[in-house]
Amino acid sequence: MRIGLDVMGGDYAPLNTVSGAIDVYSKLNPGTKLYLLGDQFRITEICSQKGFDPGNFIIVHCSQTIKMDDHPVKSYQKKQDSSIVVGFNMLRNGQIDALASAGNTGAVLTGSYQTLKPLPGIMRPCISVEMPLLNGKKMLILDVGFNVDSKPDVLYQFGILGSIYARAMMGISRPRVALLNVGEEEEKGNMVTKEAYKLMSDSTDFDFVGNMEANRLFDGDIADVLVTDGFSGNICLKQAEGMYNLLRKLNIKNDFLEGYNYEDYGGTPVLGVPAPVIIGHGASSPLAVANMITSTERALERDLVGKFKEVLLRN
Amino acid sequence: MRIGLDVMGGDYAPLNTVSGAIDVYSKLNPGTKLYLLGDQFRITEICSQKGFDPGNFIIVHCSQTIKMDDHPVKSYQKKQDSSIVVGFNMLRNGQIDALASAGNTGAVLTGSYQTLKPLPGIMRPCISVEMPLLNGKKMLILDVGFNVDSKPDVLYQFGILGSIYARAMMGISRPRVALLNVGEEEEKGNMVTKEAYKLMSDSTDFDFVGNMEANRLFDGDIADVLVTDGFSGNICLKQAEGMYNLLRKLNIKNDFLEGYNYEDYGGTPVLGVPAPVIIGHGASSPLAVANMITSTERALERDLVGKFKEVLLRN
Numbered sequence: 001m002r003i004g005l006d007v008m009g010g011d012y013a014p015l016n017t018v019s020g021a022i023d024v025y026s027k028l029n030p031g032t033k034l035y036l037l038g039d040q041f042r043i044t045e046i047c048s049q050k051g052f053d054p055g056n057f058i059i060v061h062c063s064q065t066i067k068m069d070d071h072p073v074k075s076y077q078k079k080q081d082s083s084i085v086v087g088f089n090m091l092r093n094g095q096i097d098a099l100a101s102a103g104n105t106g107a108v109l110t111g112s113y114q115t116l117k118p119l120p121g122i123m124r125p126c127i128s129v130e131m132p133l134l135n136g137k138k139m140l141i142l143d144v145g146f147n148v149d150s151k152p153d154v155l156y157q158f159g160i161l162g163s164i165y166a167r168a169m170m171g172i173s174r175p176r177v178a179l180l181n182v183g184e185e186e187e188k189g190n191m192v193t194k195e196a197y198k199l200m201s202d203s204t205d206f207d208f209v210g211n212m213e214a215n216r217l218f219d220g221d222i223a224d225v226l227v228t229d230g231f232s233g234n235i236c237l238k239q240a241e242g243m244y245n246l247l248r249k250l251n252i253k254n255d256f257l258e259g260y261n262y263e264d265y266g267g268t269p270v271l272g273v274p275a276p277v278i279i280g281h282g283a284s285s286p287l288a289v290a291n292m293i294t295s296t297e298r299a300l301e302r303d304l305v306g307k308f309k310e311v312l313l314r315n
Numbered sequence: 316m317r318i319g320l321d322v323m324g325g326d327y328a329p330l331n332t333v334s335g336a337i338d339v340y341s342k343l344n345p346g347t348k349l350y351l352l353g354d355q356f357r358i359t360e361i362c363s364q365k366g367f368d369p370g371n372f373i374i375v376h377c378s379q380t381i382k383m384d385d386h387p388v389k390s391y392q393k394k395q396d397s398s399i400v401v402g403f404n405m406l407r408n409g410q411i412d413a414l415a416s417a418g419n420t421g422a423v424l425t426g427s428y429q430t431l432k433p434l435p436g437i438m439r440p441c442i443s444v445e446m447p448l449l450n451g452k453k454m455l456i457l458d459v460g461f462n463v464d465s466k467p468d469v470l471y472q473f474g475i476l477g478s479i480y481a482r483a484m485m486g487i488s489r490p491r492v493a494l495l496n497v498g499e500e501e502e503k504g505n506m507v508t509k510e511a512y513k514l515m516s517d518s519t520d521f522d523f524v525g526n527m528e529a530n531r532l533f534d535g536d537i538a539d540v541l542v543t544d545g546f547s548g549n550i551c552l553k554q555a556e557g558m559y560n561l562l563r564k565l566n567i568k569n570d571f572l573e574g575y576n577y578e579d580y581g582g583t584p585v586l587g588v589p590a591p592v593i594i595g596h597g598a599s600s601p602l603a604v605a606n607m608i609t610s611t612e613r614a615l616e617r618d619l620v621g622k623f624k625e626v627l628l629r630n
Binding site: 069071134145148149180182185187189190191193213214215216217218219229230231232234235236238239240241242243245246249250252254256257 | 384386449460463464495497500502504505506508528529530531532533534544545546547549550551553554555556557558560561564565567569571572
């Protein structure tokens with residue numbers, strides 16, 4: 001398995017990305033090869049500082065970097081030798097099997113559209129996160145940031161994507177799908193969620209269980225998949241991160257709450273594209289990068305993309 | 316001060332509302348009179364069960380009830396003898412000085428528009444909550460549920476409303492206003508927040524400090540007023556409620572976290588209307604109702620509405 005890592009992506013790159021790759025190196029399957037995409041001088045420098053042989057990696061030098069605050073589409077077009085563009089080209093051409101990046105999310109979204117192109121029938125690829133529930137289960141939330149303006153039919157399709165993921169990665173044979181909303185009743189919501197509710201309640205593609213409010217996000221056993229647009233989903237995810245930081249600052253420690261440590265999430269796969277692309281947290285620590293690489297390896301092992309193709313190409 | 320209480324509003328009405336009124340009765344200022352709007356038989360029954368003299372209240376019998384899942388606008392028009400409609404009529408006619416309700420939020424919104432009518436120049440009245448911050452300060456979030464579809468100019472106006480509130484009720488002379496968004500950078504966000512950012516950054520009406528992400532909701536010292544649409548704001552508020560419930564279930568107790576106990580919030584005033592209207596949590600306990608009544612008394616004491624009129628009628 002050949003995993004490409006965008007070492008220039010993230011607020012503390014390339015130090016944290018290269019460090020994370022070094023830390024995780026010995027834990028990967030023997031057959032896994034890490035391709036480090038970025039400034040080769042910085043990569044070898046960090047390796048030598050850490051007393052690590054850079055020959056363990058395959059280094060692909062990239063002369064450009066898409067910065068976190070660069071305009072995603074413009075920079076993707078202009079910076080053809082950036083680690084993100086090079087990574088997407090290699091993925092499309094079959095030179096690597098998966099790509100992991102904690103870089104500019106908009107640029108990764110652009111690469112998913114322009115270079116990889118969504119799977120047939122997919123209107124909008126999205127990203128998702130498995131959030132821990134008090135009952136020990138997890139709930140998949142999607143979209144958590146790709147599509148900040150989502151139309152009702154796109155939300156409907158997130159129900160399909162989430163169901164495929166929940167079956168493939170979470171082992172749930174018949175996932176329950178809910179819609180994040182401001183009230184439980186059918187008539188509650190904004191224009192988009194009201195319309196999405198109508199579409200979803202008629203669904204034969206998945207098992208719709210109705211609206212869910214955000215006060216049930218942690219302790220509810222209402223759904224396995226929670227559908228929302230990328231704006232609200234991102235706010236939920238970041239507020240959970242804020243809760244984790246708050247409790248840490250208050251010196252409150254608890255095994256269950258440790259599940260909200262975003263460093264452990266590692267990465268979240270882009271759903272609806274023909275090859276595995278994993279996105280990490282912008283503020284990724286070396287541990288988070290290491291976990292992002294492990295997540296990427298797991299998505300390849302479980303053939304996540306193959307399972308999406310199986311369902312989507314069947315229809 | 317004459318405070319009207321919709322005793323039929325809330326998931327556990329009228330038991331919890333009447334009980335809350337009884338509990339708070341002795342703590343109110345001697346000059347405060349409570350008007351209980353609702354089914355007089357149920358009110359007197361609950362009073363007698365609790366050994367409380369119903370003659371301490373002024374009971375206004377209402378033969379109808381707008382239920383929590385009734386269609387707000389339709390039921391407001393149809394149920395002219397419901398506690399909510401009667402309350403708004405009394406408020407408009409000067410028979411009471413303020414109205415408190417934990418009932419159907421949409422119906423209270425309807426009454427605010429149709430019976431009270433917004434203050435001159437106000438496009439959309441809204442509701443707000445003061446959220447505790449780790450530094451001991453509070454941050455006002457608005458809108459938290461009235462306007463689930465808000466346009467950029469409405470968000471801009473929330474900045475004005477929030478600033479007036481922060482000066483009047485929180486004692487902040489120059490409130491900092493931020494916009495809730497999915498990234499800090501100017502170009503981040505959905506169509507509405509991108510446009511709102513442009514309007515707000517040119518503002519001479521308030522001190523705009525830029526975008527804020529939800530991971531800074533608890534521990535940040537970024538803003539005194541956080542502007543968002545009623546959909547995202549409601550999700551933030553309910554997720555904070557979910558956090559409180561989660562920690563309670565995990566048996567984690569902490570003085571600071573107790574600040575997120577929504578029972579203590581009591582109520583949130585409708586901003587932008589010509590008389591004090593306070594909205595309580597739908598699932599209000601007697602304690603929450605008692606606090607809602609105290610909040611209402613405080614809004615009258617501090618002449619919150621007078622301060623809004625002062626600023627808005629000056630322009």
